[in-house]
Amino acid sequence: MYVLMVLVFVLGYAAIALEHPLKIDKAASALITGVLCWTLYILGAEGIVDFSAIPAFFFEMISEGGRELNQHETIVEYVAHFQLLEHVGEIASILFFLLGAMTIVEVIDAHEGFRLITDRVTTTNRVKLIWILSILTFFFSAALDNLTTAIVMAALLKKLMKGKDDLWMFAGMVVLAANAGGAWSPIGDVTTIMLWIGGQVSAMNIILMLIAPSLVCMLLPLIVLSFRMKGDVERPASVTEREHQEDPTTPAERKLVFFLGVGGLLFVPIFKTFTHLPPFMGMLFSLGVMWVVTELIHKGKLAEIKSKHTVIGVLKKVDVPTIFFFLGILTAVAALQSAGHLVQLAGFLEDKVGNMYAINIIIGLLSSIVDNVPLVAGAMGMYDVGPFIQGQSYPMDHAFWEFLAYCAGTGGSCLIIGSAAGVAIMGIMKIDFIWYLKKITWLALIGYLAGAAVYILMQSMHG
Secondary structure, three states, X not given: OHHHHHHHHHHHHHHHHOHHHHOOOHHHHHHHHHHHHHHHHHHOHHHHOOHHHOOHHHHHHHHHOOOOOOHHHHHHHHHHXXXXXHHHHHHHHHHHHHHHHHHHHHHHHHOOOOHHHHOOOOOOEHHHHHHHHHHHHHHHHHHOOHHHHHHHHHHHHHHHOOOHHHHHHHHHHHHHHHHHHHHOOOOOOHXXXXXXXXXXXXXXXXXXXXXXXXXXXXXXXXXXXXXXXXXXXXXXXXXXXXXXXXXXXXXXXXXXXXXXXXXXXXXXHHHHHHHOOOHHHHHHHHHHHHHHHHXXXXXXXXXXXXXXXXXXXXHHHOOHHHHHHXXXXXXXXXXXXXXXXXXXXXXXXXXXXXXXXXXXXXXXXXXXXXXXHHHHHHHHHHOEOOOOEOOOEOOOOOHHHHHHHHHHHXXXXXXXXXXXXXXXXXXXXXXXXXXXXXXXXXXXXXXXHHHHHHHHHHHHHHO
């Protein structure tokens, strides 16, 4: 079963990659892969899970329920009711965060709030536009996070251009810039957040040490594209007076909803810092506030008009297949994590590779195939935070942890399903996996390796 799980994951991954030739939506493939991986795991749990390694509190919980189980039943119960539900809780927090952010962005869009930005971006020159949007994405990602930023920028792109080739190319660069921007900020990427909360890195140090490599990671692909892109993008037709009559929003409403929405997104990391609650709680609070405000704004209007602008009406436009795709792929990866595949992989790298920088570069590239969260969690579990002992422990702000944050944060850009930002963009913009592999992967790779080289050079200069 252990090997079969890997085979199912690889086949499922191939089905996702070949979504367009197969004409099967990637969400369906991801869901089937996730369920099958867990099914195989629980069927072979007795041969995979070490009975003696099951925590004592689980036996206490079972006995309090008045049940007596044999070894096989205990292992199966442990997998089904503890490991699976624990992962479901983690995955649900990501899905609720994504759902809340997508809904807020759709509400802003319904009120034409993004016109406050698009009306000021007047250039149609491809080179100028991709530089403007990439730099905006880079710094937005550090302040918000790469997932939220990707969702916001996807909405902006649709307002600034309409050709599919342009939309996909710019969206690919948004993925690169969002992941690069999230890597150097303690709140910009989920893996950096994990290392910050775990005590592996400090906030100011991670900013100082990773901003230069992250900038290079974004700038090199931008420079390359600047020599390859020519001409102007085609802007979407402006909203006509007839459309304004059918879908009326006033300048005051646009400004209020835009600033309320962006303020709500910026509030999420602040809420987390003060309450220590998961980010999705802050996102749901922001959505709740926006829900109340939009209901009050439109309460005196006709039901037909009101339904297009309040959260209830906007929810119909939220991309639900993307939510299911996230659920499926994260569930599949969680099964591999629980079964020990990822920990075994991390141990293999330590034994066979050994070099700290090489290990992190490989982890970064692997994070484009397997979710970076369990990979980083595996690395955090392999090494303690304490006095330096090679292969056993690294102190806070050691180069190993800093470089892990960079590699895990930016390496996922090499494939479109290798990061939360990429998955969101893939779902919203309907980007083809193979297209991204041909057009963007090589750019992401040269940026990733260049940034890694900059970090290693900085370390050698510091001695």
